[in-house]
Amino acid sequence: MYTSLKKHLTAELQSIEEAGLYKKERIIASSQSAEIEVGGKTVLNFCANNYLGLSNNARIIEAAKKAMDTHGFGMSSVRFICGTQDIHKELEAAVSKYFKTEDTILYAACFDANGGVFEPLFSEEDAIISDSLNHASIIDGVRLSKAKRYRYANADMNELENCLKEAQAQRFRIVVTDGVFSMDGNVAPLDKICDLAEKYDALVMVDECHSAGVVGKTGRGVNELFDIYGRIDIHTGTLGKAFGGGIGGFTTGRREIIDLLRQRSRPYLFSNSIPPAIVGASLELFKMLDESDDLHTALVENVEYFRSKMLAAGFDIKPAQSAICAVMLYDAKLSQDFAASMLDEGIYVTGFYYPVVPKGQARIRVQLSAAHNKTHLDKCINAFIKTGKRLSVI
């Protein structure tokens, strides 16, 4: 049997390779940080989701070790059988406090949070209205529910309004959007989305993976940025980006919604509990964020510094209020040559092109971090300028 499948897979892999879409993984021989070891060389990392620079934080590592000493290594259980420890409940409370929501449910990843949120809440009588650039896990989660699906062009409020009008035929309606879209770094206009949702009697859900810890005056996410506390019904998020970069996800929001998810959400009911080390580390992380906004302040300063220097150098950067800077090159091959040349200069960035972004919209995506210092930023900017001149981009 495998002989014919193998032949098929070999051809499939070859076509991926020929299309230039084969994803090769670079091997990092150090911890995740601003400076990493890649291929025997130290390079500056500008493509991690390590927004607050916590992936390698000593206090968090210590908390993870401590939690293993007090609470062991693994849970060997789902939450509702014998997989809930005191610290799981403490972490859920810490997330609720951070977002000012009523309750929180933990998942193994945000992919699971998004995969398990729609099916228990919405049926064929209901409508899910989704932004066209929403994350793959939202798309998959929506597919698992029987609700009627609507899609609007990225952040297009006219199209959203039309969807909402059409969806009046359904029982319940929910608008779902990423908080920050990962390819352009743009923030969803959640103030306007909330206004429309109120006008057309719809719920609002936001995926905060790239917005929590990043946007808003102190990094508290879209609620803080738009001052819309109490107007968003469901937030999903990850512990794998700004919040330490380990693993884990959560859904936080209205009490009854979270309660029902504990009863019916399949990735919660049928998958293992988050291990104590992650939970203990995450508790320390929210304590740190509660004590001080310094990391967020450093991140914002880095973003502003980088953006202003790059714009002054003549680069075309998408306007964004997040820690993602899309340096537009438009041409696919140029984006690859550019990224390769940056690596030669000791800067690790990624070039994205079709189908990850629309045709003719190739770019280098730069992700800033609180872990970057001025020397790192200047080195990156200078490498951009040198490569940009060499490749006639600026």
Ligand SMILES: *Cc1c(COP(=O)(O)O)cnc(C)c1O
């Ligand atoms: C990264 C990401 C996810 C997945 O989060 P994990 O915790 O890594 O599974 C979901 N949604 C968005 C918008 C993301 O950027």
